[in-house]
Amino acid sequence: MATETVIPTARRLGVPTRLAYGFGSVAFGVKDNGFSYFLLIFYNQVMGLPAQTVGLAIMIALFVDAFLDPIVGQVSDNWRSRWGRRHPFMYAAAIPVAVSYLLLWNPPAGWSDQALFFYLIGVAILIRSFITLYEIPSSALAAELTTEYDERTKLLSYRYLFGWIGGLAMFFAALSIFLKPDASQAVGQLNRAGYSNYGLAAAGLMLFAILVSALGTHSQIPHLRTAPHRNASLATLAREMLGTLSNRPFLFLMGAAVFNSTAIGLGFSINLYFQTFFWEFRSDQIALFTFASLTAAVLAFAGAARISQRFGKRPSAMGLIFVSMLLTCLPIVLRLVGVFPENGSPILFPLLFTLSIVSVGLGITGNILLSSMIADVVEDSELRTGRRSEGLFFAANAFVAKAVTGIGIFVSAILLTGIGFPDGARPGEVAPEVVRNLGLVVAPTLAILYGTAVAILTGYRITRASHLESLRKLTAAADLAAEGEPPGSTGRLS
Template sequence: MATHPQAPARLSFATRIFYGVGSAAFGVKDNGFSYFLAFFYAQVVGLPPAKVGLAIMVALLIDAFIDPVLGQLSDNTRSRWGRRHPFMYAAALPVAVSYLFLWNPPVGWSENALIAYLIVAAILIRTFISAYEIPSAALAPELTADYDERTRLLSYRFLFAWLGGLATYAAALTFFLRPTAEHPVGQLNPDGYANYGLFAAAVMFITILISAIGTHREIKRLPSAPHEKISLGRFWAEMGGTLANRSFLMVLGAAFFLAMAVGLGFAISLYFATFYWEFSAWQIAGFTGSSLLAAVIAFTITPHVASRFDKRPASLALVPVAAVFVLGPVVLRLLGLMPPNGSGTLYATVFAANVIGMSAATTAGILFTSMIADVVEDAELKTGRRQEGLFFAAAAFVNKAVSGLGIFGASLIVGAIRFPRDAAPGRVDPEILRDLALVYVPVQVLLYGLATLFLLGYGITRASHAETLRQLAARAELVREGAPTG
């Protein structure tokens, strides 16, 4: 059993900031995958959309095996820098270099060779970001056991992920993907993506190091790894036994389908913004302000929501609200009730709907992650093991499903409706745009509905969590006194 010094109920502001800032690296990677990657490799590099989606799915499936191993390794690492920080420091440079390679595919290669390049590059960046993200995320339940403080701490993590991702996305559209005489549509400018990759890699490298150095002083009070050596057979047995926790499986399922819904929306958003709504590059760049505002709103309201309500019922209300506002503008356009393209009213309406929908979705996402943190003690009571890294490895896999499964789903939709390559805004067949909406909306309704359904099976409440902490404290006291714990 890992030893766990008493964690304070309330953390300092500096600790929250340093903990949160590292998630900017994940936000940069995730926004790049969600908004640009499928579009870049299909519309700019010229690969078939279905093959691009399949390539990203292959990388995601490999993640399903890599992430739990990284989490388990982190849980059992013994070093003078604790269980988490060796991984955090070591990941910084490989994350930056692998992301840079992703946006600089070779010129003159065959289609199959480029698909292979995309798969390898995607696997590398996902693996290296996991080597940072999983140990970093696992710090949350270690830093504090308080039911509400965890939610507050994780709000910082989500805020910086959004800030990093959206700021880099806006910089890409504003400074790098600018229209030229050769490429009048900035999003189709290949040189801009290489410059974006260099800038994004630098942001990821710097923020990871800031977080690792800033939280280094907390190492002395974090849990240490078990003293006994773990065999390979026990390694896999413990992993399976821990991940079988019912509440964990339910919240993981809910998070998985919410991630799929949000990821699909992100991955296909550039198609909607460019062709369905016919927003300009400047409007699309400005549109990131709606997501940024949503992140700030979620950061502000989530701790209050969590302190006033239990996390599960709050999430059960938020997920349907997110679905209504995210899908509302598209449904209204299908019904002929939206303003025409090019009007300021249209832009304002879509902007406002995105603010409300993404505020609700992000708040639910923070609560989901906080619920996973609460599973740590529930599992410890049942198994005698603290395995934060393993739980958050599964959560990291779900978070990466935002981009992986989103890109795959968006690629299938774009391929199914036979969306044209090298399309120009205003020149796409209206029937194809209508088909885009008619396929997208039902798929999203299904995903948001499944997320809501899975939440019903989560069983940890504020009261049950407090009782679990009481029983763990009593067990620890018996251990100190040398009595058997049963």
């Protein structure tokens, strides 16, 4: 009788390991939230740089940093040390991440626009480069800690949950504690001193999260893959990178990521403008939306694996992202056609709060599944190339996300300039036609971007069955290699 092949790395992880792994994404969530929500409005409305100048600076920094991602991924895939392939980078990044993030929110006073422009570029490159040294090796652990199809989704659910918790916690603290009106500034989100205090608190939290995650997963190092002994030239490594990244399922995922991340970058960077000027919410009301997003993240954490088990990763991701997009654009469209509650209506806030829970929750769940799909590409690629490339795949995904999220932020700045949105604006004082044009250009742009991402995902073909078959073939090949080759000639399979 045929016996079922045992997959040595398809193991289930304990809750402490999942918690430690997930908690590290607090650092990324804080950084990403700060870049997405606050950076444009801080340097534009508070520091006085024109919106298009801020957008250009952010995009340049993101592009420069994005090219570092594949390098870090390739290096960590081939790194040999007594602490394995990933943890040395995670430990090394902790303090530089905190220091550079603190500098971002404390620009020198009295500098010219040109000097401030270059300061923003330089410091943004620093923080994003240092967080890359942590985030790429850390994210690669998802595919390395386990190869089990549904366990990966659970593990990445923890990562997304803590990423959202970290980002939302600092967002709420910023608006409710740091960015409060005072004698010199009547609008809390325009209070410069508050941003300085926010930067200090955020930097401390990022340092703590990185160290907790690195220490908390340190015991897993003996179970992780060991990089093979090799002396490959730079040309060889470059050819291997290109060969690995030409994997067909991965190319479809990256094509979808281009449009999905552009939409996310646009939506996040323009969100505070909508809440402040389109819906005219107060800073304390805007802060309460963090609870909507937190609820959404918890629901996504609870439901991602169940949805994947029932419907599969690809169809679930497609449906969730599409419905999330519809619910995001619906209030804007209804307001534009005059059938949505007016600003100041007692039902406006609870209505948008509820819609936010649903739309954000669906979007987070869809993105959890997309990340899990990237992890599943690792074995498909290994079967074709003979190389384990977790770091490279997650680095390439980060490369695309960072680069095109930067485009999304830049697009938001261009849209603001195109509709004539004024610098130094105050809620209720912006011309009605400008506010209306904000909705007219943003809603269809988001719909096109998200819709294109969903369409491209139809080309991804890895399923539960095909992934299990890849694992069986790899295990069989490893068993044959162990019988016919001397020990130490290849990296370990368990």
